[in-house]
Amino acid sequence: MPAGGKRRKTLVRALGTIDGPKLRENFHTELILETRIHERFKTLRNVGELGLVAYITAGDPSLDATLQFVLSLAEAGADVIELGVPFSDPLADGPTIQRASERALKSGTTLARVLDLVRRIRKSSQVPLVLFSYYNPILQMGLEKFASTAEAAGADGVLATDLTPEESEDYRRILGAHHLDTIFLGAPTSTDERLAKIAACSSGFLYLISRTGVTGAKDSLPDDLPALVRRARAVTQLPLAVGFGISLPVHVSVLGGLADAAVAGSALVSEIEKATKAGVSRSAIDAAVLALTEKVQVLKHAARHGLSRREVAP
Secondary structure: OOOOOOOEEEEEEEEEOOOHHHHHHHEEEEEEEEOHHHHHHHHHHHHOOOEEEEEEEOOOOOHHHHHHHHHHHHHHOOOEEEEEOOOOOOOOOOHHHHHHHHHHHHOOOOHHHHHHHHHHHHOOOOOOEEEEEOHHHHHHHOHHHHHHHHHHHOOOEEEEOOOOHHHOHHHHHHHHHOOOEEOOEEOOOOOHHHHHHHHHOOOOOEEEEOOOOOOOOOOOOOOOHHHHHHHHHOOOOOOEEEEOOOOOHHHHHHHOOOOOEEEEOHHHHHHHHHHHOOOOOHHHHHHHHHHHHHHHHHHHHHHHHOOOHHHOOO
8 A cells, every 4th residue: 555545546537539540640549547746736726725746856965864854845735746756967957957957966866756755745645745856867767666556655646747748648647546636837838729638648737837938936926827737727627726826925816716736836045045055054954944934924825814705706
């Protein structure tokens, strides 16, 4: 049994059309998993509350520190935690997370060690965990070994940021067999047809990028974000999480009227960077824990007390 709880396939539903050579293009299987992610979003939806997804880079500044950070984030109110797997060429990431990846790699962080970290987290917490990785480290480990190890460790989902739906058939099949949600990214530039295809390949939740470009904290949300969320709602019943540029309580408050979760990443990673800039001492780690706790508490307060989708006309 996977570490830390039960995860079972609850429904397999075939969708689409069967039309000879077009079978691969027009037919897919939607696998609905009862993971911690599914359960958390179901709870949030029942109470009408916006979820908060917290991203940090595993191994920045060390894996032991990351363990403390994750437990603190969960205690502070994060609904889902994304663990970034450091990669040497993080093209989708802005400067803040790029620097975090560099620090994590220097500390000896590998995908295998991140999976071991997940196992350690599961000894103390049942917070839903998503592995946020580039595809290359997963391929290097091997899909089957990665999926079986991640399941045994207690991971709940995987987001391979540079993997396209067209290239994901084996990935989705193998991860689904190991009860892992496969999360994909939808962008403002995605057509309605493209969003539908991305959603059809996703489980757990659909991650909507609020703006084109790389990750990083911003002062305001794009004007076209509501339209993106509405277009995604029209093609999927999956929870919608919005990320890239989410850093302020007002961002989270506004998203409560649109999405199912807000994703905070660079804003949290920068707190770790500031606290440990002078060195990785015990006091520096404690300062980072305090800063992360306060940041997440403020954002979660905005999630709980900001706009609700029940108050906003569709």
